[in-house]
Amino acid sequence: MIDFITIVEVGPRDGLQNEANTLPATSRIELIDRLANCGVPVIEAGSFVSPGWVPQMDGTGEVLAGINPLPGTRYPVLVPNMKGFELASEAGATEIALFTAASESFSQRNTNCSIAESIARLAPVAEQARAAGMRVRGYVSCVLGCPYEGDIESSDVVSVCEQLASIGCDEISLGDTIGAGTAAEASALVKDVMSVVAADRLAVHFHDTYGQALANILACLDAGIETVDSSVAGLGGCPYAKGASGNVATEDVVYMLRGLGLETGINLHRLAETGDWISKQLRRANNSRAGVALLNKTNQQGVPEDEIE
Ligand code: HMG
Numbered sequence: 001m002i003d004f005i006t007i008v009e010v011g012p013r014d015g016l017q018n019e020a021n022t023l024p025a026t027s028r029i030e031l032i033d034r035l036a037n038c039g040v041p042v043i044e045a046g047s048f049v050s051p052g053w054v055p056q057m058d059g060t061g062e063v064l065a066g067i068n069p070l071p072g073t074r075y076p077v078l079v080p081n082m083k084g085f086e087l088a089s090e091a092g093a094t095e096i097a098l099f100t101a102a103s104e105s106f107s108q109r110n111t112n113c114s115i116a117e118s119i120a121r122l123a124p125v126a127e128q129a130r131a132a133g134m135r136v137r138g139y140v141s142c143v144l145g146c147p148y149e150g151d152i153e154s155s156d157v158v159s160v161c162e163q164l165a166s167i168g169c170d171e172i173s174l175g176d177t178i179g180a181g182t183a184a185e186a187s188a189l190v191k192d193v194m195s196v197v198a199a200d201r202l203a204v205h206f207h208d209t210y211g212q213a214l215a216n217i218l219a220c221l222d223a224g225i226e227t228v229d230s231s232v233a234g235l236g237g238c239p240y241a242k243g244a245s246g247n248v249a250t251e252d253v254v255y256m257l258r259g260l261g262l263e264t265g266i267n268l269h270r271l272a273e274t275g276d277w278i279s280k281q282l283r284r285a286n287n288s289r290a291g292v293a294l295l296n297k298t299n300q301q302g303v304p305e306d307e308i309e
Pocket residue numbers: 014017047048049050051052053054080081083084085087099110111112139140141142175176177205238
């Protein structure tokens with residue numbers, strides 16, 4: 001294992017896109033700035049998708065215009081098609097994330113097209129983004145199960161990853177969209193995918209529906225994964241995967257990594273405060289076990305000395 005793990009914070013996009021309370025741009029901006037000030041290296045700032053499909057992400061242009069970008073911090077945005085890419089470019093985005101699925105039914109419900117159509121739609125977007133010097137991430141949803149089709153063959157995931165790599169994705173994130181996967185399956189899958197895409201170009205993206213996310217991440221780290229997606233306070237779910245819980249909480253991942261001696265560059269105390277703040281903004285429970293425990297401890301004992309700045 002290497003000693004630095006890159007956390008990709010997806011709360012302001014994957015988290016907020018599925019919250020019942022839609023936040024105004026000002027709160028989305030504050031969330032992103034707070035996360036950056038915790039030392040989070042990559043923050044997915046929002047998406048340029050159809051507002052009819054995902055109204056929570058309307059106004060992402062305003063969000064990008066309002067944040068105070070920190071030098072060295074990356075702020076990618078999700079786009080589904082050329083129109084989204086054009087809007088993202090006009091709004092000053094410097095990095096994009098594209099998405100497709102390993103399940104035909106999910107692709108249809110999420111983007112109204114087949115997997116092959118989505119790749120054909122995304123190829124020119126990736127090409128233009130790269131020509132503009134942007135880094136391009138590609139997501140694959142439903143890598144360990146689909147809400148409509150059940151089990152997914154790992155060969156289908158490998159094939160989609162190969163296609164995303166061939167259209168120019170610098171990094172590919174493997175999404176367990178419904179959070180049904182277990183550690184042995186996750187480990188076997190990433191090893192299969194590593195036969196076509198190098199480990200340092202892969203990320204894992206676990207939702208915590210069955211409480212398996214941390215175990216899955218640990219198994220994937222053992223398999224050589226260096227990039228982990230997570231969401232502060234465990235925000236979110238998936239609009240097209242009923243019952244799916246939010247992404248694994250960033251606080252929980254950072255706490256686990258710290259215990260393994262792995263660095264993230266993130267101030268955990270500040271992150272726990274951010275998780276508490278956003279949960280209050282959304283009037284929902286804080287879904288980070290580590291975040292809640294750390295704040296309770298701080299209330300009793302004060303801020304730990306190594307986290308005072
Ligand atoms: P469609 O209805 O087939 O598209 O949707 P269309 O081209 O016919 O357009 C319909 C309307 O949307 C038109 O407007 C377009 O202009 C507009 P109208 O003429 O009716 O007024 N439109 C747009 N507006 C703003 N931005 C755009 C855009 N494109 C079209 N980019 C479409 C196809 C892809 C647009 C739609 O299905 C869509 O936006 N889907 C996005 C769904 C989404 O955001 N899902 C969540 C993200 S994926 C995810 O969460 C999984 C992930 O986290 C990994 C994991 O967990 O597995 C990444």
